[in-house]
Amino acid sequence: MNKKYKKATLLIVIVLMMGLIGYNFVNEKKAKSQDQKTTKQQINSTKENDSSKNKVQTVANNEKNREFKNVPLKYNNKSVPVIMYHSIDYEEGNELRVPKEKFREQMKYLKDNGYTTLTLEELYNFMYNNKPIPEKSVVLTFDDGYKDNYENAYPVLKEFAFKATVFIITNCIDKDKGFLTSAQLKEMDKNGVDIESHTLGHDKLSELPYDKQVETLKGSKDVLEKLLNRKVKYIGYPYGKSNSETVKAAKDTGYNMAFTTESGWSNKNQGIYTLNRVYISANHSIKEFERRISDSNYNISVSSNEKKVKVQ
Ligand SMILES: [Zn+2]
Known part of the structure; x- marks a missing residue:
């Protein structure tokens, strides 16, 4: 090559x-x-x-857990009016029973004046997690679980699409004629009216030893959880009575928040297991209703007569 x-x-x-x-x-x-x-x-x-x-x-x-937008909001250093009702019915001379027409007038007032009715879950998230809520917020609670709550309050709550909570004496379910049945409780719980505990037998917690308090707190919680197929996390103390052992027992049995019958707006400084409520009776005019939910210090001028009322 x-x-x-x-x-x-x-x-x-x-x-x-x-x-x-x-x-x-x-x-x-x-x-x-x-x-x-x-x-x-x-x-x-x-x-x-x-x-x-x-x-x-x-x-x-x-x-x-609704997101609140386009309304003035408030944060958890502020108080919230948690209204306490019992029976929604008329009975002469019994101010604990608020007649249906009066109740409807109050609910209409809330609607017409732009109030938001909160669930207890929303109040808890406000108190505990500082999730803001509308400035004009109220919580509606009913103690004991009277059947008129279904017959008279529930239709009005549905009419206005309001959230509410009923604290139930679980021993009365399906046993006592004057109280809500398990079918009514299930229906209400699915339609914006949360069912929570008011103990097994309307027990005066502060007079019971710790283990008996645990028994009634846990017992009523178990009954409701089985019936409603969900967690029950809130309780209203019967007669508003509690002591330091009640708070411990409520925590130990899995409750997240609890209410007394002490007059005033709820504030986290009261302790999340001993929150105040706003008493509304048959004797209160719509003006007085308005005052109680718009003035966080309304209770300063509450008459001593009212303070003596035996709330059930
Ligand atoms: Zn009660």
Whole structure:
């Protein structure tokens, strides 16, 4: 082979090799960009999945725990009026029973004046997690679980789409004619009226030893949880009576928040297991109702007569 021929062959080999390297390089680049595209697509589809998941979650959370927008809000250094009712019916001389027409007038007042009725879960999140609530918020509670709560209060609450809570004496369910039945409790609980505990037998907790307090707090909670198929986390103390052992027993048996019958708006400084409530009786005019839910210090001028009323 002559030198010229050798050189030419070497050149061809070099050119071929370079071509091959170049081809590989381009291919690799193509493959890489393909990979990147796929990864990008994967990321995008994951993002889409995530956001659709988030959407579902937001909706679900909103049902249980509403987001309050477009209204003035308040934070948990402030107080909230938690109204305490018992029976919604007329009985001459019994101020604990608020006639249906009077009750409807009060609910209409709340609606017409832009009030939001909170669930106890929402009040708890406000008190404990500082989740803001509308400045004009109230909580509606009913003690004992009288059947007129279903017959007279429930239709009005539904009419205005209001949230409320009934504290139930569980020994009375399906046994005592004057009280709510298990079917009524289930229906109300599914339609905006939360059912919570008022002990097994309307027990004066502060007069019971610790273990008996635990028994009635846990017993009533178990009955309601079985009936409603959900966690029961709140309690109204019968006669508003509690002591330091009651607070411990309520914590130990899994309650998150509890109410007395002490007059005034609820504030976290009272302790989340001994919150005050606003008493509304058959004797109160709509003006007095308005005053009690718009003045956080209304109780300073509450008559000593009212303080003597034996709340059940
Ligand atoms: Zn009671």
